[in-house]
Amino acid sequence: MLIPERHQTTGLKRKINTSTSTRKKSKVQHHSLESLPWKSVSRPAETGLGGDDGILDLEEVDDVEVVYEQTDAGRVVTFNVLTAQSQDSEQVKGPETSPTDVDSPDAVAADVEDQDTLLIEPFDSQTLLPDWNSYSLHPRLLRSLHAKQYLSPTPIQSKALPFAMTNRDVVGVAETGSGKTLAYGLPILHYLLSQAQPSRKTKRRIRALILAPTRELALQVSSHLNMCLHAAEAAVKPEAKDTAIPDRTKSKKHKDKGKETENREQAESTLATPKRPPLVSIAAIVGGMSTQKQHRILDRGVDVLVATPGRLWDILEDVGVMDDDLAKQIKSLKFLVLDEADRMIEAGHFAELEHILRLTLRRSREDEIEPEFNDMGDVEEDLVEGKDDMQTFVFSATLSKDLQRNVKKRTRPKGAWNNKNKTSSTLDDLLLRLDFRDPEPEVIDISPEGGIVSSLKESRIECLSAEKDVYLYYFLLRYPGRSLVFLASIDGIRRLMPLAELLGLKAFPLHSQLEQRQRLKNLDRFKSTPNSVLLATDIAARGLDIPAVDHVIHYQIPRTADAYVHRNGRTARAMRRGFSMLMCAPDERRVVRALLGSLGRQDTDIPEMSIELSLLDKLKARVQLARKIDSAQHKIKKDNHERNWVKEAAEAMEIELDSDFMRPVPLRSIAGSEDEQDRPTKHKAKKQNTKTAALKAELKQLLSQPLIAKGISTRYITSGSRPIVDDLIAGEYHEAMLGMKKAEAGSDLIAHKPKTTKIKEELEEEEWAGIGS
Numbered sequence: 001m002l003i004p005e006r007h008q009t010t011g012l013k014r015k016i017n018t019s020t021s022t023r024k025k026s027k028v029q030h031h032s033l034e035s036l037p038w039k040s041v042s043r044p045a046e047t048g049l050g051g052d053d054g055i056l057d058l059e060e061v062d063d064v065e066v067v068y069e070q071t072d073a074g075r076v077v078t079f080n081v082l083t084a085q086s087q088d089s090e091q092v093k094g095p096e097t098s099p100t101d102v103d104s105p106d107a108v109a110a111d112v113e114d115q116d117t118l119l120i121e122p123f124d125s126q127t128l129l130p131d132w133n134s135y136s137l138h139p140r141l142l143r144s145l146h147a148k149q150y151l152s153p154t155p156i157q158s159k160a161l162p163f164a165m166t167n168r169d170v171v172g173v174a175e176t177g178s179g180k181t182l183a184y185g186l187p188i189l190h191y192l193l194s195q196a197q198p199s200r201k202t203k204r205r206i207r208a209l210i211l212a213p214t215r216e217l218a219l220q221v222s223s224h225l226n227m228c229l230h231a232a233e234a235a236v237k238p239e240a241k242d243t244a245i246p247d248r249t250k251s252k253k254h255k256d257k258g259k260e261t262e263n264r265e266q267a268e269s270t271l272a273t274p275k276r277p278p279l280v281s282i283a284a285i286v287g288g289m290s291t292q293k294q295h296r297i298l299d300r301g302v303d304v305l306v307a308t309p310g311r312l313w314d315i316l317e318d319v320g321v322m323d324d325d326l327a328k329q330i331k332s333l334k335f336l337v338l339d340e341a342d343r344m345i346e347a348g349h350f351a352e353l354e355h356i357l358r359l360t361l362r363r364s365r366e367d368e369i370e371p372e373f374n375d376m377g378d379v380e381e382d383l384v385e386g387k388d389d390m391q392t393f394v395f396s397a398t399l400s401k402d403l404q405r406n407v408k409k410r411t412r413p414k415g416a417w418n419n420k421n422k423t424s425s426t427l428d429d430l431l432l433r434l435d436f437r438d439p440e441p442e443v444i445d446i447s448p449e450g451g452i453v454s455s456l457k458e459s460r461i462e463c464l465s466a467e468k469d470v471y472l473y474y475f476l477l478r479y480p481g482r483s484l485v486f487l488a489s490i491d492g493i494r495r496l497m498p499l500a501e502l503l504g505l506k507a508f509p510l511h512s513q514l515e516q517r518q519r520l521k522n523l524d525r526f527k528s529t530p531n532s533v534l535l536a537t538d539i540a541a542r543g544l545d546i547p548a549v550d551h552v553i554h555y556q557i558p559r560t561a562d563a564y565v566h567r568n569g570r571t572a573r574a575m576r577r578g579f580s581m582l583m584c585a586p587d588e589r590r591v592v593r594a595l596l597g598s599l600g601r602q603d604t605d606i607p608e609m610s611i612e613l614s615l616l617d618k619l620k621a622r623v624q625l626a627r628k629i630d631s632a633q634h635k636i637k638k639d640n641h642e643r644n645w646v647k648e649a650a651e652a653m654e655i656e657l658d659s660d661f662m663r664p665v666p667l668r669s670i671a672g673s674e675d676e677q678d679r680p681t682k683h684k685a686k687k688q689n690t691k692t693a694a695l696k697a698e699l700k701q702l703l704s705q706p707l708i709a710k711g712i713s714t715r716y717i718t719s720g721s722r723p724i725v726d727d728l729i730a731g732e733y734h735e736a737m738l739g740m741k742k743a744e745a746g747s748d749l750i751a752h753k754p755k756t757t758k759i760k761e762e763l764e765e766e767e768w769a770g771i772g773s
């Protein structure tokens with residue numbers, strides 16, 4: 001029997017599988033749902049729970065007996081967790097005993113049993129992965145790398161691993177999408193796997209803390225590291241899986257009943273084999289997650305915690321009281337990682353980050369701090385001081401050269417923590433406050449000149465701000481693919497979304513005012529929809545590893561040179577090709593120049609895109625119509641909202657509204673004899689609706705018309721100034737734009753021609769006009 005339950009606050013869905021098995025079981029009574037051994041459920045697409053259900057996570061618990069008791073205090077419900085008696089008694093005692101659950105949405109446990117299988121299966125890493133051989137990685141990791149076909153380390157991985165694997169601190173700077181996560185992740189997992197205690201009896205302590213600036217990045221990092229533990233199992237055990245979960249459709253066809261029973265018994269015994277705690281558990285704690293869930297993660301114990309500084313600090317200092325146990329765990333870390341460190345300062349996490357980092361200081365450094373500044377709340381006197389062997393990894397695609405030099409030279413001012421400006425505001429300050437244990441942290445900078453990845457093609461379009469919608473629409477139609485469009489504000493996204501919808505584009509928004517699960521859902525939809533558009537603010541600029549983003553479009557220019565580099569980094573990842581387009585209005589040109597200047601480049605280094613102007617005009621008509629519809633719809637919504645508000649307010653105050661307010665439309669008003677202004681609201685609304693419907697029909701008609709470039713004859717395909725017959729035969733014709741060849745965005749660029757002085761002067765004037773306007 002299944003008892004489904006929905007946790008509204010968390011977007012978490014759970015089901016309790018009550019036991020029907022006749023095996024001899026022992027019972028452990030639980031009084032709260034929270035203490036049950038929940039485990040995350042994978043949601044394959046075929047179950048219909050593939051993520052489009054708006055649920056952040058799905059959890060289930062097996063073998064639970066739900067008992068209702070009538071007591072003096074009323075009806076009480078308790079839960080008996082049934083456990084096979086043969087099972088290791090450790091399994092039912094506490095947090096560690098829960099089967100394979102690491103309580104992360106994507107957490108997949110690497111249990112001891114799998115570990116055994118993995119080690120028994122022959123795997124010749126010398127032959128299969130010669131390029132990874134010199135790092136002596138744990139066999140489980142090697143298998144995963146092979147399963148993922150990561151046949152050789154990326155440059156940042158091959159440079160960082162020798163240091164990171166030998167207790168050194170590493171500051172790594174490498175281009176976007178170059179595999180930095182595994183550059184620090186592999187050494188951590190290697191260490192933890194090598195130290196793993198299969199029959200541990202105590203709660204695990206956090207040994208690696210990875211801080212990331214955004215929720216999405218934190219979840220992605222935890223998922224990426226979990227993949228590293230899990231990929232090997234998937235590759236090694238397909239037959240084992242077949243046995244464990246018998247395919248009922250296949251067994252129906254099975255003629256030999258005896259054989260089927262044997263198979264099933266074998267499978268059941270495999271299923272009944274007790275699952276043991278994971279060797280290494282990785283979990284993420286981010287904003288938007290329910291407090292119960294994050295407490296459960298921490299109560300159970302986790303080896304690798306990936307967190308956003310804001311949320312971690314919230315938990316550490318819940319209602320002003322320090323969580324001593326968690327603080328102690330952070331004080332005894334073996335690994336501290338700052339991923340996208342520079343972004344963490346931009347994201348306004350500086351204070352929280354600073355507080356967390358302070359916990360990782362060694363006593364010798366702590367003593368340098370003024371007593372009042374050292375007051376971290378109710379921290380016990382006997383706190384474990386920051387461990388001497390902690391390794392620190394700082395990774396980003398953009399870290400200033402000055403900063404790298406400072407870290408290398410250790411020119412940290414003595415008593416940096418005692419700075420009277422207690423909250424410093426730059427990354428330099430932050431890094432100088434890190435207590436690297438390594439006297440000389442290894443700084444590896446292999447970022448490309450100007451921050452631009454070699455497999456990326458850049459371009460720009462110069463147009464007026466008001467024309468950006470049309471140019472964007474042109475681009476999206478002309479170059480189908482997955483396009484990530486960056487805007488400077490949430491309002492901009494809210495304005496573009498309905499336009500995109502009306503024009504038939506598959507667009508999804510991503511910004512900080514969306515609920516967490518909505519953000520993840522939109523990301524998932526973008527990932528799984530070919531030819532889709534993600535309209536995003538800069539929360540999507542850093543670290544997100546969305547596979548196959550074909551184009552990055554800077555609809556509004558980035559605020560900083562780093563933002564330009566990181567936004568571009570969402571495409572052209574892992575040596576794939578990518579394309580970026582900067583839309584630059586006259587009043588933005590100056591900023592763009594300065595921005596590129598700080599990367600040692602000129603705006604003229606970026607070629608312009610060629611545009612088929614005859615098509616652009618046709619698209620203009622569509623966009624204008626869509627805007628009209630949008631503003632009409634907006635007006636209807638606004639009127640309805642106001643009417644409802646007045647109605648609700650009147651009801652609340654028990655006032656009767658004037659009957660005209662909701663009066664049915666009188667005939668004479670329909671006939672048009674009444675003054676427009678005096679007509680009842682309902683009639684106005686009806687009129688607006690009709691107008692909008694007419695506009696929509698007009699747009700529908702426009703959208704259905706083929707877009708034909710100038711000089712194309714559709715009647716005589718061999719004639720016209722641009723005969724299209726050859727393209728049609730070769731199958732190279734553009735499906736949405738007749739007369740255009742199918743092409744990649746990067747193939748339509750115009751090489752820069754130096755401008756004559758006269759044109760230059762005109763442009764300068766236009767710029768100033770732009771600023772004025």
Ligand SMILES: Nc1ncnc2c1ncn2[C@@H]1O[C@H](COP(=O)(O)OP(=O)(O)OP(=O)(O)O)[C@@H](O)[C@H]1O
Binds near residue numbers: 151153178180573574
């Ligand atoms: N050795 C490898 N071989 C092939 N692909 C790899 C390897 N290591 C990582 N990858 C893949 O490269 C992609 C980018 O990795 P990752 O997200 O770690 O990049 P990053 O450098 O952190 O990027 P960003 O700076 O944008 O955060 C991922 O999809 C990852 O799976």
